[in-house]
Amino acid sequence: GQQVMQIPQYQHVQEGEDFTTYCNSSTTLSNIQWYKQRPGGHPVFLIQLVKSGEVKKQKRLTFQFGEAKKNSSLHITATQTTDVGTYFCAASFPGYDMRFGAGTRLTVKP
Amino acid sequence: EPEVTQTPSHQVTQMGQEVILRCVPISNHLYFYWYRQILGQKVEFLVSFYNNEISEKSEIFDDQFSVERPDGSNFTLKIRSTKLEDSAMYFCASKPRSLSTYEQYFGPGTRLTVT
Numbered sequence: 001g002q003q004v005m006q007i008p009q010y011q012h013v014q015e016g017e018d019f020t021t022y023c024n025s026s027t028t029l030s031n032i033q034w035y036k037q038r039p040g041g042h043p044v045f046l047i048q049l050v051k052s053g054e055v056k057k058q059k060r061l062t063f064q065f066g067e068a069k070k071n072s073s074l075h076i077t078a079t080q081t082t083d084v085g086t087y088f089c090a091a092s093f094p095g096y097d098m099r100f101g102a103g104t105r106l107t108v109k110p
Numbered sequence: 111e112p113e114v115t116q117t118p119s120h121q122v123t124q125m126g127q128e129v130i131l132r133c134v135p136i137s138n139h140l141y142f143y144w145y146r147q148i149l150g151q152k153v154e155f156l157v158s159f160y161n162n163e164i165s166e167k168s169e170i171f172d173d174q175f176s177v178e179r180p181d182g183s184n185f186t187l188k189i190r191s192t193k194l195e196d197s198a199m200y201f202c203a204s205k206p207r208s209l210s211t212y213e214q215y216f217g218p219g220t221r222l223t224v225t
Binding site: 033041042044048088092097098100 | 143153213214216
């Protein structure tokens with residue numbers, strides 16, 4: 001079935017360090033979305049990428065969509081304790097609805 | 111701000127019993143979804159629903175599961191004869207009318223515990 005691989009599974013950083021999570025697909029995606037889930041919460045939409053090579057920024061967060069539309073990354077600059085949570089990519093394959101990656105759980109040590 | 115609501119927040123049931131999880135999507139949304147998240151694991155797609163019918167379902171969504179939109183507001187997930195491995199958080203989500211808007215809005219979830 002349609003799957004998107006997300007790495008790493010866990011990332012523990014010191015506050016102020018950067019963080020990156022990656023999603024990869026073997027097939028071309030229609031679009032990719034990123035969600036954040038705080039501990040005990042539900043996924044909350046962050047961003048959507050549609051165009052090849054697209055880069056979007058939200059304050060300290062930078063989202064990229066690969067040129068081939070098969071991979072994406074989320075980079076957080078200078079992490080803060082409020083960044084704690086699990087970050088999921090959610091990929092849409094042509095003809096199919098969204099499939100979530102396994103998520104990267106980010107913990108931040110103050 | 112409009113939001114997706116789900117009831118109950120926590121449901122405990124015995125193995126073999128039927129449960130119905132309820133969701134009220136955002137009122138002008140037309141696409142509805144159910145997802146499952148086993149504790150500590152990823153969010154798994156179960157089913158999507160549009161125009162009063164299932165538009166897509168995953169391999170998880172077998173004959174044990176069914177969805178229904180009994181009226182203009184509710185969207186339900188029924189699990190017949192629950193199994194221990196059905197214990198999970200179940201999220202409902204909805205998407206706006208526009209096909210160009212892919213963002214899904216998630217409800218707070220129902221935690222299902224099967225004993």
